[in-house]
Amino acid sequence: MVRDQPPFSPDELLKALYETLPDPVLIGDRNRTIVAANAAAVTAFGYSEDVLLGMNAEQIYASPETLRDVGDAFYPLDAGAMRLHRQVDFRRRDGSVFPAKLTLNRIFGSDGKPVGVVALIRDLTDIMAAQVEQQQAEKTLKLALAAISEGFVIFDAEDRLFLCNDAYRDMYKLSAPVLQIGRSFESIVRYGLERGQYPDAGETLEEQEAWLNARLEKCRKPSGPIVQRVSGDRWIQIDEQVTPENFRVGLRTDISAVSRIKSEAERLGLILESVAQEVYVVSIENGHFISCNKSARENLQYSNEEMRGLTPADVNADLSEDQFAERVAPLVSGACKLLFFDSEHRRKDGSTYACRMRLERLDDVPEPVIMAFAEDISERLEFERVLERKQHEFETLVRNLPDFITRSKPDTTLTYVNENYARFIGMSAQELVGQQFLRFPPMEIRSSIRAHLQALSPEQPIRTMEQLMISHTGERRWYLWSNLMIFKGGVPEELVSVGRDVTESRMAREQIAAQSRELAMRNDALEQFGGIVAHDLKAPLRHIRVFADMIAEDVNAGRTDDLANFSGHISDRAEALERMITSLFTYSQLAYQSIKPVNFILSKAIAEAWENLGVDVIEAGGRLTFSGDAEVCADPDLLTQLFQNLFANSLKYTDRATRPEVQVGVAVADADVMVTVEDNGIGIAAAHADNIFGVFQRLHRDESQYPGAGIGLALCRSIAESHRGTIVLDHSCHTGARFIIRLPVG
Structure with a gap:
């Protein structure tokens, strides 16, 4: 083909x-x-x-x-x-x-x-x-199954486990090891049966086998809900259906609570009968008491039969029948479900007592009723009156105390302040509540206050600290704060703070400390003076004596050729001695005088010091550059003298071919103000960093080239230390000299 x-x-x-x-x-x-x-x-x-x-x-x-x-x-x-x-x-x-x-x-x-x-x-x-959508759908299904509290399970047409959620596994904990996809329903049930999963399956092997066969038959031909007890007192209701594809879908609902309702209801009557509160059940239809517990009968002195013939208005002592009906009308009409009020009950003998009422309307019973709970609050009211009186006394005491008293949350949000604190801040107590008290201290000390509060612990819940506070009028006062952090379960819950004005005592302490420092410095000065007299001042005197002796010898010998030369040496040494004495006098006047601190801008002292050296600046052709500024509390005259000495050295100790350049920088930190003074002069070797601050310590002996007595830097250190500050030579500077001065902020 x-x-x-x-x-x-x-x-x-x-x-x-x-x-x-x-x-x-x-x-x-x-x-x-x-x-x-x-x-x-x-x-x-x-x-x-x-x-x-x-x-x-x-x-x-x-x-x-x-x-x-x-x-x-x-x-x-x-x-x-x-x-x-x-x-x-x-x-x-x-x-x-x-x-x-x-x-x-x-x-x-x-x-x-x-x-x-x-x-x-x-x-x-x-x-x-499509794959992503399918994965998302599967994820959503799993989340949905995990979210429902009922147990959910699917077995396929061959009775093999196809799907179940965590709630199902939780209900059948003893069978959980075999709750695997593909396992047959019979093998899962048999596994649990052998391990006591089903307490009602019987004791003998024959009873358990009969129970298993009956359970398998109900699974194959579900006809209605099944109630099953698993693992002790846990009861589960089983609802199963067969799908057109012959899959078996089951829902397991935990009805343990429902199964206990009957027994609990039986116990409820005994519980209500024995509770200390008065419990009443009132008919909404006729307004009479249906029942009341033992406490109610004993307090009112009526029997159960007598109570059934009374209405709540009959035992109410502070309201007429119409007033009482008006009070409970919203509850009777169904406009509300709960009602609370204080009332006064009248006993059978005519005596009365105060009680607090809680009335609840119950509609999910055959006949709508009102359940009333009454608590005798006679003792509580008396206690509250006493407490109110004590509270009033406490408030009066707090208002009249000169101390500051605050309560706040751990984050420093105020919940209470007394009038003295509010008056100091310049706001009302109501305005301060809800604000954080950390906003009121000066900015530079807030971090230290925060660290102080964070250090409070259950082991050390109370600490004290002195704190500078500035009133709304600008007045600066020091307060000693006692801070108590209240902890609950190891977690900070409330901060209680009491502040006492210690300004005068602090000033006294500071004055004593200043006097102690001044005395110590004067003692050091005396020691330095002793050394100077023993060494530096004796040197020119020795020269004068030697040349005087030489003049005497020449006069006695009749020689006059060298007398002018000798007398010139004597005159030079005398002038040197006079300069040294004058310098010591200046040093003793400035270095240890009592400082008179005021608040001023630092740049003012720096500018004045530079202007005081006007002639030297012009002769040397010097230039000053300045960056930064700060307000300090110090003696302006002494700081001007400090900067003037540093500037004079910068103008003096330079190469004659170089124009002096002086740079001043100011930076503010939390605790101090740092000032750097840097020049382009001949510099100072690091080995002399400490020696240069001594009295009469000169690195250059030739006074014809670099004149001076050697007290400038010693005076600078004394002035800095008198302000509780420091001055040091920066070793890292190699192109001149750089001095670092630190002064406290407050």
């Missing part, structure tokens, strides 16, 4: 498939240049056919890493893989990226050698989106 030739050639068939294929097809040469593309490729990548042809494949890959991975696996064509299947990301003309399944095949020429590659690209965007 000879078949008819098809009306088309294989090449025509291949071309038709190439053009109509819905997936993009690209053909590239050995250099990975695209030489052909079908219509689907043009649409997928967004390029026109003219642009797409001639592009290099690297332009359509989403990342260089993907291009490299594909190239390493498939190229060169002579040595790479014959075929490649891989999921990669491609990039369209508009920059968007899409995932795709890439299939690469070699194209062979007539000589059997590879000449190019054909790429089939399948866009996976919709497929992956």
Whole structure:
């Protein structure tokens, strides 16, 4: 049999498939240049056919890493893989990226050698989106099953476990090890039966086997809810249904509470009978008492039968019958469910007692009733009156105390302040409540207050600290605060603070401390004076005595040629001695005088010190630059003298060919103000950093080149220390001298 030739050639068939294929097809040469593309490729990548042809494949890959991975696996064509299947990301003309399944095949020429590659690209965007949607649906189902409190289970047509939630596993804890997908219902129940999962299944093997067969039959042919006891006093209601696909869907509801209602209801009567509160049940229909407990009968002195013939208005002593009816009308009409009020009950003997009432309307009973609870509050009212009186006495005491008293939350939000504290802040007590007290102390000490409060612990709940406070009028006062943190279960709950004004005692302490420091400094000065007299002052005196002796010898010998020279030496040494004595006098006057601190801007003292050296500045051609500023509490005259001495040294100790440049910088920290004074002079070696601050300590003995007595820096240190500050030489400076002065903020 000879078949008819098809009306088309294989090449025509291949071309038709190439053009109509819905997936993009690209053909590239050995250099990975695209030489052909079908219509689907043009649409997928967004390029026109003219642009797409001639592009290099690297332009359509989403990342260089993907291009490299594909190239390493498939190229060169002579040595790479014959075929490649891989999921990669491609990039369209508009920059968007899409995932795709890439299939690469070699194209062979007539000589059997590879000449190019054909790429089939399948866009996976919709497929992956569907997978994500399916995963999200599965996740939602699992979350939904986990959220419901009922046990949920599905067994397939072969009675194998298909699905169950955590609540189901919790109900059957003894069977949990075999609650695995694929296990048969019978094997799961038998496993639990052998381990005591079902207390009502019987004791003997025959009883348990009969129970198992009955349970399997009910599972196969569910006809209604089943109540089952599992693990002691836990009861479960089982509802099962068979789906059209013969799947068994089961719902397990824990009805343990319901099963206990009956016994609890029986116990409730005994409980209500024995409670200390009075308990009444009143009919809404006729307004009479239905029943009351023992406490109510004993307090009112009526029997149960007598109570049934009374209404609540009969035992109420402070309201008329109409007034009482008006009071309980919202409850009787159903406008409200609960009612609270204080009342007064009248006993059978006519005596009365105060009580607090709680009335509740109950509608979920055969006949709507009102259940009333009454508590005798006679003793409580008396206690409250006593407490109110004590509270009034306490408030009176707190108002008249000169101390500050506050209560606050652990985050310093005020919940109570006394009038003295409010008056100092300049606000009313009501305005202060709800605000954080940390906003009122000066900014520079808030961090230390916060650290102090954070250090309070259950082991050390109370601490004291002195704190500077500024009133709304600007008055600065010191207070000693006692802070008590109240903890509950190890967690801070409330902060109680009491502040006492200690300004006068602090000033006295500071004055004593200042006097002690001044005395110590004067003692040091006396020791220095002793050393100076023993050494520095004796040196010129020795020279004077030597030259005087030499003059006496020459006079006695009749020699007069050297008398003028000797007398000149004596005169020079006398002048030197006079300068030293004058310097010591100046040092003793300035270094240890009592400081007179005031608040002023630091730049004022710096500018005045520079102006005082006006002649020296002009002669040396010096220049001062200044950055930063701060307000300090110090003696302006002494600080001016300190800066003047430093500036004088900067102008003096320079290379004569260099114009003196002095730079002053001011920076403010939490505890102090730092001032740096830096020059471009000859500098000071680190080895002399401490010696230079001594009296008459000169590094340059030639006074003709660098004149001076050697007390300038000693005076600077004394002034700094008299202000509880410091001055040091910065060792890290190698292009001149840099001094660092630190002064306290307050």
